[in-house]
Amino acid sequence: MGPEIVAYPFLFLAIFFESFILVTFLSKPARRARGRVASSETPSVAIIVPCLNESATVAATCESLLALEYPAEKLSVILVDNGSTDTTPEVMARFKDHPQVTLLLEKNRGKHLAVNAGIATTTADIVGCLDADSFVEPGALREMVGCFENLQVGATTAAMSVHRPRNILQHMQNAEYIYGIVLRHSMSTVNGIHVTPGPFSLYRRETVVRLGGFRAAYQTEDLEMCLRLQKAGYLIEHAPHARVYTKAPHTLFALLKQRTRWTSGFLRNMFNYRGMIGNRRYGALGMIVLPIAFPAMLGGITMFFASLLLFGTSVVHAYQIRDGIPFSYAYLPHAPAFDWFYIPSSVYLLLVAVTIIGMLTLIALGKRISKTPGSLLQGMISYLLLYSLIAPLWLMRSTVDVAIGKKRAWR
C-alpha cells in the first residue's frame, strides 16, 4: 500500500456525493422542476447592481437587465456605486434619464451596505442582485420569478456560466460553473443550496428586510444570506433555464484571490452557523452538503499531496533506473502489442476514473438542462488537467488565513 491509501475515504465520499446529485437529479421533483415553464405572473422586481470600479462592464450589465423580457413598469434597475475610484459613476450617469434606472452613489463601506441601500429605495416584491461584471439572458427573469409562487421560497438562483471564456483557466472555471448548475438544480429539490451567488439571485424583498438585510459576512454576504434564509426556514430555489454569464478571473493570481475570499468566507460563516452542521432540521443542507464540505476540502489538499508524492516518486524512480541507458530504448515508445496483462489496474486508479467520469457526466448534464451555448470540450479538458492542481492552493491558503485570522482585501 502506498500513499494512495489516504485517498480512499475521500474518493468514497466523492462518489457518494456524485451519486446523491445524480439520484436526486433523476427524482420526480427534480424532473418536475426542470419541466417548469416560465411564469406568466409578473410581480414587481428591482435588480440591484452594486458597482466598485466596474467601469468596463457596468454599462453592458445594465443594458442586459434592461433587455429582460419583462414588463417595463414592473422592472427597475438600481445601480449603486460603492465608492468607485475609476470612471464607474460617469458610466452609470449615462442611464440617469432612463425611466427604469435609479442611480445611487454610496461611500465604500462594503458590498452588503450597497445592496441594502438599493433595497431601501424600492418597494418591489422581489429584489435581485447582479454583480456588475455579469450579464443576463433576456428570458432569465421570467424563468426565475415563477419560483416565488411558492410562498415558502425566500430566494432563487440562476444557471451561471463564464462569459466568453478565452484562456485555459476561464474554460476550467466554465466547466466548474456548469457543474454548479446541476449541483444547485439537484440540491434545490431537497433544499440543500448553501449560497445564492452574486451573479443574479432573486430574493423576496419582504423576507430579506424581515431578516435584517445583508451583512458584511467576511466578504461573502451572498453565502451568509442564503444560510440565514435556510436557518429561518425558507426554501432556496433554482431556475436551471435562467442563464446568466459572469466574467471569470483570467490569471492564476486573480483566481486564487477570488477563491481564497470565497473559501475563507465559507469557513468563517460556517463557524457562525455551526449549529446547522449535522442538524437534521436542515435536511440535505444540514446532513449532507455542509458536513461533506469539510472532508471535501481536506480531501482536496490530501489527495493533492498524495498524488504529488506518488507521481513524483514514480517519475524520479523511472528516471533513476533509466540512467545511462540509451535514450531510444529508455524513453521512446516501443510500439508494444496490446496485452491485457499490463493494463494498469488498481482500486485507486479505478476509483479516480469513476469519480472523473461522474464529474464529467454531471457537467454534461448541467450544460444540457441549462442549454448553455458553446462547446464544453475545452472546459472539460482544462478542468481535468488543472482543477485538482489549482484548487488545493486556494484551499490551503484560505485554511491558513482562517487559522491565523488573516483578512485580505476584496481585490
Next chain:
Amino acid sequence: MSLTARNALIALGITVLIVGTIAYAIQYLDRQRIAEISAIEDQIAIDTLSLETQFSLLASAPCESATSTELIAEFSDLGERLSYTESQLGSNNAQVIQLKKQYTLLEIRDYLATKQLAAACGLKPVTVLYFYSNAGDCTTCDRAGYTLSYLHDTYPALRVYSFDYHLDLGALKTLISIAKVKEEFPAFIVNGTTSYDFISLEDLESRFPKGALSTTTVSH
C-alpha cells in the same frame, strides 16, 4: 422517509456497489494474471523437460536446441510478467512467492541444461546469474535489473537468470552456496565470474568477456 434520506440511501448503495465491483474486478484481473503466469510456467516446464528427455534419449546433446532463442524469449516474457505481478500484488503475496519459486526452479534447470549443452556442442553462450534483494538492502537493484533487460533486448541470445537472493528455496540456496555468492547486492555471475555492485551500463558491459555481447546475437 424523506426524499433526502431516500436519495442518500440509494446513493450509498450505488457507492458501495461501485467500490465492491471495482474491488472484485481487480481481484479477478489479478487471479487471471496469476493463472496466465502459471500457464506459461507449465509450458516452460514442459519445454525444459522435453530438452532434458531429448538429451537422455539420444545419449548425446540435441545441439540444434541449444541455439534456439525461443526458450530464452519465453523466460524473458515470464520474468517480466512475474515482475509486474509482484509490483501489483506485493512481494509478500503468497501466490507471488509460489510462482517465483517455480520460476526460479525453471531458471536453474535451464541454466544447468544450457551448461551441459554448451559443453557437449562446443558452444560459448553468455550467461548472467543476477542476484537481487527485495528486502530493502539494495538501492541499485532496480537500475541493475532494467539495465539487464536492456542488454537482453539488445542481445537476444544473452541468457539472464534473475534470482531473489532471499527466496526460501532449497535449490536456490544450494546454487548460492556452490557459487559462493555473498550477501551483497546486486551480485552478478557472468560466465562463471562473480562480481558485486552496479555502477553503470558501461561498467556492467566491461564484466562480459571481450566481444561476447557482439557475438551473442542469434539470427532466427
